[in-house]
Amino acid sequence: MFTGIIEEVGRVSGIRQRGEVRRITIAADRTPKELRTGDSVAVSGVCLTALDVKPGSFAADLAPETWVRTSFSAPFAKACWSNLELPMKADGRFGGHIVQGHVDGVGQLTALDRIADSENWWLEIALPAEVEKYTSSRDRFRLKASA
Numbered sequence: 001m002f003t004g005i006i007e008e009v010g011r012v013s014g015i016r017q018r019g020e021v022r023r024i025t026i027a028a029d030r031t032p033k034e035l036r037t038g039d040s041v042a043v044s045g046v047c048l049t050a051l052d053v054k055p056g057s058f059a060a061d062l063a064p065e066t067w068v069r070t071s072f073s074a075p076f077a078k079a080c081w082s083n084l085e086l087p088m089k090a091d092g093r094f095g096g097h098i099v100q101g102h103v104d105g106v107g108q109l110t111a112l113d114r115i116a117d118s119e120n121w122w123l124e125i126a127l128p129a130e131v132e133k134y135t136s137s138r139d140r141f142r143l144k145a146s147a
Contacts, residue, residue: 002042003096006083007031010043013057015078022062023051024072031084032058042085046070047102069103105131 010028017023026043035041035050035058042048048060067073074080088094111124127135 001088002047002085002099003088003094004045004085004099005096006085008084010082010084012072012078012080012082015072020064022067022072023059024048024062025052025057025059026082026084027057028084029056031086032056034086040087042083042087042099044071044082045099046072047100066103069106104134107131 008028008031010026010031012024013027014025015022016025024043031041032053032055035053037051037053039050040047041050041058041060043060046066048062048066050058050060052059062070062072071080088098105128107125107127109123110126111122113122113124114120115122
């Protein structure tokens with residue numbers, strides 16, 4: 001479980017295919033210092049299992065479904081910046097939200113509108129039918145994002 005509060009921005013430094021699985025390597029300064037092999041880590045909101053943890057980097061394997069349902073498969077993914085978050089601690093404060101980091105579907109960005117007299121934006125996302133029943137909105141979902 002995660003809070004949705006980004007702790008560091010890392011960079012995708014490599015993606016290597018091994019059979020059907022792709023191994024992604026993330027370069028980061030702070031996050032690898034707290035990770036151990038097998039720990040969960042959110043990379044751009046996707047819950048992954050840390051592997052090959054070294055000073056300044058860690059890796060994670062992406063199953064075919066994870067590859068298809070996330071932005072990791074986008075042509076720009078390699079060398080792309082990624083938001084990083086360690087899992088929340090049960091004995092600490094739960095700032096932010098409680099999020100799993102498991103991908104249930106892929107939405108489509110349909111609008112990006114700046115909120116008047118603000119540095120915030122509304123993201124309008126069309127949801128696929130298979131995930132609509134899990135949300136409070138039936139046809140569109142608006143998210144507020146800070147600049």
